[in-house]
Amino acid sequence: xxxxxxxxxGTCAVRGACAMADPVEPAERHPTVMIFxxxxxxxxxxxxxxxxxxxxxxxxxxxxxxxLIALDFWTVKNVTGRKLVGLRWWNEANDSGSAWxxxxxxxxxxxxxxxxKTWFWVALVGNVGAWAALALMEIFRxxxxxxxxxxxxxxxxxxxxxGYFKCSREAKDQLQxxxxxxxxxx
Numbered sequence: 601x602x603x604x605x606x607x608x609x610g611t612c613a614v615r616g617a618c619a620m621a622d623p624v625e626p627a628e629r630h631p632t633v634m635i636f637x638x639x640x641x642x643x644x645x646x647x648x649x650x651x652x653x654x655x656x657x658x659x660x661x662x663x664x665x666x667x668l669i670a671l672d673f674w675t676v677k678n679v680t681g682r683k684l685v686g687l688r689w690w691n692e693a694n695d696s697g698s699a700w701x702x703x704x705x706x707x708x709x710x711x712x713x714x715x716x717k718t719w720f721w722v723a724l725v726g727n728v729g730a731w732a733a734l735a736l737m738e739i740f741r742x743x744x745x746x747x748x749x750x751x752x753x754x755x756x757x758x759x760x761x762x763g764y765f766k767c768s769r770e771a772k773d774q775l776q777x778x779x780x781x782x783x784x785x786x
Contacts, residue, residue: 629713630683637680637720640672641727648734648749658745665749673756676724681764684720686712689763702767724764728757 647668651661681687686705691698731753738747 628711630716633680633683634716634719636675637684638723640668640675641723641730644668644672644753645727645730645734648746648753661746662749666752669749669753669756672727673760676760677763680720681760681767684712684716685764685768687764687767689767700763700766702763704767724757724761728754728761731757 644665648665651665655661655664677689681689687703689700689702691700731750735747735750735754738744738750
């Protein structure tokens, strides 16, 4: 038989009556966090690509671009990494110098949504790739004043990517297995 309170199709007949029957909690979803994870990246890149159509002066374009890049960096570092993948990193400075700290949520402490985890990493890697491509574009266009913007985007995006990579046990395990696979096949 079915546990008490279960209906014909295996669902609870009374809402909340079978809360204990299913031990696997569904993964938390964070649609607002995911939107902002992508929004600031897209806004910074789109603004950089289109800014000269709207404003002819470099200084205002530079300021707006850097503010958008900084919003993305801060959001990823302080909000989306923690909420979407359970990772965070920071730098501690004191009299004896500074130290980088990397932290990941303990195994099983929370159930993270697998698709959100995937899209988190896709956005992080894609952001770095996009800024690298934009930097190359500015070099080929000989627009060295505008080159500083993608360099800053690339630097901050890479900082987040490296920081989260160092936090992630999964990423380390995947890299180790890939390295082992390459070594054994060679």
